[in-house]
Amino acid sequence: MSKIKDIVQHLESIAPLDYQESYDNAGLIVGDASKTVSNILISLDVTEEVVEEAKAKNCELIVAHHPIIFKGLKKLTGSNYVERTVIKAIKNDIAIYASHTNLDNISTGVNAKIAEKLSLRNAEVLSPKKRxxxxxxxxxxxxxxxxxxxxxxxxxxxxxxxxxxxxxxxxxxxxxxxxxxxxxxxxxxxxxxxxxxxxxxxxxxxxxxxxxxxxxxxxxxxxxxxxxxxxxENTYNDLGSGMIGEIAEPMEPTDFLDYLKERMGLKVIKHTKEINRKIKKVAICGGAGSFLISQAKNKQADIYISSDIKYHEFFDAEERLIIADIGHYESERFTNEIFYAVLKENFANIALHLGQTVTNPIKYY
The missing domain is CATH 3.30.70.120 (Alpha-Beta Plaits)
Structure with a gap:
């Protein structure tokens, strides 16, 4: 029987914790690493509803992208959803593991999955890390x-x-x-x-x-x-933020936005003014990615796809490219497919459950 520590070791061999950003809290957040596992629930987020789903499916472990705890908890009184979720997980003996910015930063992680959905060619890391x-x-x-x-x-x-x-x-x-x-x-x-x-x-x-x-x-x-x-000091081209690649055939901006909607399953796209050329080079970043707008322009991308772009940051497009905000949840929800694939390949004795709880807190009318 596999144990939680076996799952953790395998996931961290793919996305080492050393690759997470300084503000992050990836890793085993709740649970006993020595406990055996027979069922795992895979989810983008961990909420009270997700823990309930894990309980109903007899899952001993939740593997998620977003950590439920970012900052230190000084109390566990159930005063907010984070505390209530952690309490519920502990009461039901359900462990929680998160692979977050470490999964974002590897060249086969979150952004590679978006590139796959968009069928990008010659995809590479947009902003490689040094040191x-x-x-x-x-x-x-x-x-x-x-x-x-x-x-x-x-x-x-x-x-x-x-x-x-x-x-x-x-x-x-x-x-x-x-x-x-x-x-x-x-x-x-x-x-x-x-x-x-x-x-x-x-x-x-x-x-x-x-x-x-x-x-x-x-x-x-x-x-x-x-x-x-x-x-x-060398740049490590296999590690860093975002990705950039090319579509097979250039598209008119409106055609590409329709293509983006269809491939990513989107209801709406918030974007800047269309540019006066076809879309060929595409830059992407799952999650909050406004920090990469300048790199996308420097790499001469025709469109930059990310989320959580602030109002004034849209002005940074300067008509040199289109900035498209597709939503945080929407940009990362296919991360579950990454977890499913890497766990299925190495842990055939464990039942994997793709979470059915929609955790997106944002609704569109």
Whole structure:
């Protein structure tokens, strides 16, 4: 039987918590990680009604996109919907897990799902993040180099874009003098030793640092491994906010807005003035995305699709592109399909339930 911690570990291998924004609260919010799971409810939000649905379907765990708790709770008196939801979940022994901005920021997450719905081609991250990559440089005897590289690559190091098992080697001579307390694999105590060595350098996502270092130590023959780490300023193109891609055939603005409605199941679209050219390049951001308007313009997008755009922020379009606000719920409700797919593939023994509770607090008349 799978346990909650198994579900958590798998979800975080796809969307690590290190990738969430500083204000976020993704992760296991309510529940005992050691509890076994037979039924999971998947939902965009967690409300009292969602917990009731989970209870009715005998679900031990709710997997959601939005965390029910963002700020610290000082009381649990049921004075608001957050407190009441948490209380109901605890009373019914239902755990709550959220994967939020960490899922937004990965290149296969929320925005990739929107790009899929719109059939965008050549989709890439709109605003990639920096300082998310590290470089390991380690010195190893030449005869142990291939074994060490294999271990590092298996730990996730050496993948750059669509290229795997990347590494750089340079050769030289290493020298050391073991003390009497040392237990050297090469050489003897109190005798200077010189060894033909390679310096192996690999790049890796920083959230894998501990895993990569563990693999290095396990595969290295030396008692004391000579290595150093750097956090890189390089842009990590597989991680960041929003996405941008192209539609197969350019469309007139009104035709594209109709297409957007149909593909995303929308009732209304709030948008700026139509531009005097066809729509080809499309920028997107699920959830609140006004912070990416300038990046969409810089990347020469014809339309930027997001939500929670404020009145004065619509002026930032400057007739250079269309800003389309499709609604927060509407932009992220297909996130449930991501959770369903990744859990179904790896946990065949667990029944997955797509939540039927409509949690959108906004109604259209």
């Amino acid at each position: 998310q990559l590290g470089k390991l440089s380690v010195f190893v005897p030449q005869e142990n180099t291939n074994e060490l590289k294999k271990a590092l690559h298996q730990a996730g190091a050496g993948q750059i874009g669509e290229y795997k098992d990347c590494a750089f080697e340079s050769s030289g001579k290493g020298s050391f003098l073991p003390t009497e307390k040392a237990n050297p694999s090469i050489g003897k105590s109190n005798k200077l030793e010189t060894v033909d060595e390679n310096k192996v350098e690999v790049i890796f996502p920083m959230h894998l640092k501990n895993k990569v270092l563990s693999a290095m130590h396990n595969a290295h023959p030396y008692e004391e491994v000579a290595y150093y780490l750097h956090q890189l």
